[in-house]
Amino acid sequence: RKEVEQDPGPFNVPEGATVAFNCTYSNSASQSFFWYRQDCRKEPKLLMSVYSSGNEDGRFTAQLNRASQYISLLIRDSKLSDSATYLCVVSSGGYNKLIFGAGTRLAVHP
Amino acid sequence: GAVVSQHPSWVICKSGTSVKIECRSLDFQATTMFWYRQFPKQSLMLMATSNEGSKATYEQGVEKDKFLINHASLTLSTLTVTSAHPEDSSFYICSALPLANTYYEQFFGPGTRLTVL
Numbered sequence: 001r002k003e004v005e006q007d008p009g010p011f012n013v014p015e016g017a018t019v020a021f022n023c024t025y026s027n028s029a030s031q032s033f034f035w036y037r038q039d040c041r042k043e044p045k046l047l048m049s050v051y052s053s054g055n056e057d058g059r060f061t062a063q064l065n066r067a068s069q070y071i072s073l074l075i076r077d078s079k080l081s082d083s084a085t086y087l088c089v090v091s092s093g094g095y096n097k098l099i100f101g102a103g104t105r106l107a108v109h110p
Numbered sequence: 111g112a113v114v115s116q117h118p119s120w121v122i123c124k125s126g127t128s129v130k131i132e133c134r135s136l137d138f139q140a141t142t143m144f145w146y147r148q149f150p151k152q153s154l155m156l157m158a159t160s161n162e163g164s165k166a167t168y169e170q171g172v173e174k175d176k177f178l179i180n181h182a183s184l185t186l187s188t189l190t191v192t193s194a195h196p197e198d199s200s201f202y203i204c205s206a207l208p209l210a211n212t213y214y215e216q217f218f219g220p221g222t223r224l225t226v227l
Contacts, residue, residue: 032214043203043218044154087153096142096207096214102153 001026004101006088012107017078021104023071023088032091033064035073037084038103044087048073078108113137114206116219123194124227130190131222133204139184140206144216145177148201160187184209194226 006023013019025033033050048055050062050071061074071088088101113136123129133143141162146154158179159167166179178190187206191198201223205216 034215041201041223043221046215046217049213049215091214096216097156097159098144098205098214098216099156100153 002102003027003092003099004088004090006086006101006104008102008104010105010107012109013078015078015080015108015110017108018074018076019078019106020075021073021086021088021106023073023101025069025071025088025090025099027090027092027099028066028069030090030092033071034089034098035060035062035071036087036089036100038087039084044089044100047086075106078106080108080110082106083108112208112217114204114217114219116204116222118222119220120223120225122225122227125195126193128190128192129194129224130188131202131204131224133187133189133206133219135185135206135208135217138206138208138210140208141184142207143181143187144205144207145179145187145189146203146205148203148221154203157189191224194224196226199224199226 004025035047036044037047038044048062050064054063059076063072085103085105087103089098115134117132143160145157148154157172160179160181162181168174181187203221205218
């Protein structure tokens, strides 16, 4: 079983749609959780850190369920510029090592 | 803030040569930097953890004699791919962990695309 699992997609959605990505992780000792965004042939960029209470940043909402070892990302009112691969990232038991999911590709079309 | 640079951004070299990649944190200090490799359509794979002033910690399956890491200061880590071969062609990305970071967010450099002929 992979340490971090994501639906690879691709998710093809029209502009304005709401889309949700899910992620599960296997290491119950993980303490830090993130969503990164990666554009084609570019480095990952931090989109959001995910906290236990859930957090929102504009059109983006992240949730964490430690009991189920599950993380989600909701994007509302999708824009063309949201097209990218979204990486679910979890710290290893040692905190500062990050384990990356394989990513979920999102394509927003007009 | 939290800007990380990498140099070079791309390099093409002949098989058997060595290639050095630099990773710098421009506006913060980082005792820990990380080196990742990403093959096409795959996710990032951690190669090694680089700690300032000490030896790097390599992940299983990564040859430490082939991928030499030096972390001489709080703002610079280097990765040298020695005797590069075509199978080493990949996207190499570094990241840095700011000293004052309490949630362990890593900030990534723009990556170095290595092509070995």
